[in-house]
Amino acid sequence: MKDGSVKQPRVAFVCLQDAARPEIISGGPYRIREAFRELGCEVVDMFPIKPRIAWAFLPKKIAFRLLGLYYHWEWEPLFQRQVARYIERRLSAVRPDLVYVVQPQAASELRTDIPVVVGHDQTFIERLNYFPFEQRPPCNTYVGQAILKEGEVFRKASLIVYPSHRSIDMVRSAYKIDDARLAMIPWGGNLAVDPTASEVEQMIIDRGFGPFTLTFMGVDWPRKGGNIVLEAHRLLRERGIDVRLNIIGVQPPIPSDSAITVIPFLSKRKPADIERLSNILSRTHLLFVPSRVEAFGHVFAEAAAFGVPSVAQDVGGVATIIENGVSGILLPEHAGAEAFADAVGALFARQEDYRAMARTARGRYDSDLNWRAYCSSILSRVFDQLPV
Structure with a gap:
């Protein structure tokens, strides 16, 4: 442009589900779409996508379910072709500068000369780690189709974006994708409230050092x-440390305890619930979520926004967010409750170390654990010079 200004690109935002709903895929698609808009991009919604052919696969799904197996048609070639034809028709009408695809299964059959960015929180191969915690194992048909078609997506995409080194390493090793089309860009948090740096500094000071609050x-x-959190909490109290525990999002089978507050559900859409969660996080000393399987962990980025260090196990992409002893406590996979109690108790004995860790956690949020940084990094990688 003659005045030297830069026009941000038009982004086609593709998602099989309704990305306008903040609860979809833990809120990731909703926040990514909003971040592109905040950066000045014109976002063209291409969601939800629900081809009628899906009904043809319903008997197959029911049959596998009766066998005690999981199956879904999202990786079926015929389903994916109909998804692709819908996207292609929309692309020809609006001619965007970039196509951002939330789920790889929406892009395997896509044919276009427009740059396509595929972004998700984990590969399908990593997703297989979740099935031991679910009701039914996947059928071989589903697994075989998914791995085959995911590879096709990666070989066609202009840029493949995942939020952890582990996922990027999986794409590189399992699918033989060259580094030129790979980008490790951390995801952000999905809370509606984004406190300022000065507000967080005051939160860190106001927390004091007793009683201590852990939040799950x-x-x-x-x-x-x-169960690890529950046992570590018990051990800390037995050692004479005044620790309180908030459990949010689930009603676990535990007896009533005056030192434990259980909040089974908080909505990200209700202002009262949003305010309540913000108040809890502002007073929390440590977020304690030692997941046995985790893709990335939005919740750790959300805690960092409030200057709350996280306590976790080194699984999945968690190490991308938490640096042990610097921005949180990250113990080896399969660490037990006693090891966590030792680490947490030691940190609570060092006030200045805790405050430094809390400030570092917030610093990570400001630098790269937010959605604006994520979308900005994508734009800078795709375009040497933004279209004018």
Whole structure:
């Protein structure tokens, strides 16, 4: 443009589900879409996508369910072709500069000369780690189709974006994708409230050092390591440390305890619930979610926004967010409750170390654990010079 200004690109935002709903895929698609808009991009919604052919696969799904197996048609070639034809028709009408695809299964059959960015929180191969915690194992048909078609997506995409080194390493090793089309860009948090740096500094000071508050957030109590949290909390109190525990998002099978507050559900859409969660996080010393399986962990980025260090196990992409002893406590996979109690208790004995860790956690949020940084990094990688 003659005045030297830069026009931000038009982004086609593709998602099989309704990305306008903040609860979809833990809120990731909703926040990514909003971040592109905040950066000045014109976002063209291409969601939800629900081809009628899906009904043809319903008997197959029912048959596998009766066998005690999981199956879904999202990786079926015929389903994916109809998804692709819908996207292609929309693309020809609006001619965007970039296509951002939330789920790889929406892009395997896509044919276009427009740059396509595929972004998700984990590969399908990593997703297989979740099935031991679910009701039914996947059928071989589903697994075979998914791995085959995911590889096709990666070989066609202009840029493949995942939020952890582990996922990027999986794409590189399992699918033989060259580094030029790979980008490790951390995801952000999905809270509606984004406190300022000065507000967070005051929160850190106001927390004091006694009683100490641990907060667990998660729906899946077994997979998120709820029993480890409960046992570590008990051990800390036995050692004479005044520790309180908030459990948010689930009603676990535990007896009533005056030192434990259980909040089974908080909505990200209700202002009262949003305010309540913000107040809890502002007073929390440590977020304690020692997941046994985790793709990335939005909740750790959300805690960092409030200057709350996280306590977790080194699984999945968690190490991308938490640096042990610097921005939180990250123990080896399969660490037990006693090891966590030792680490937490030691940190609570060092006030200045805790405050430094809390400030570092917030610093990570400001630098790269937010959605604006994520979308900005994508734009800078795709375009040497933004279209004018």
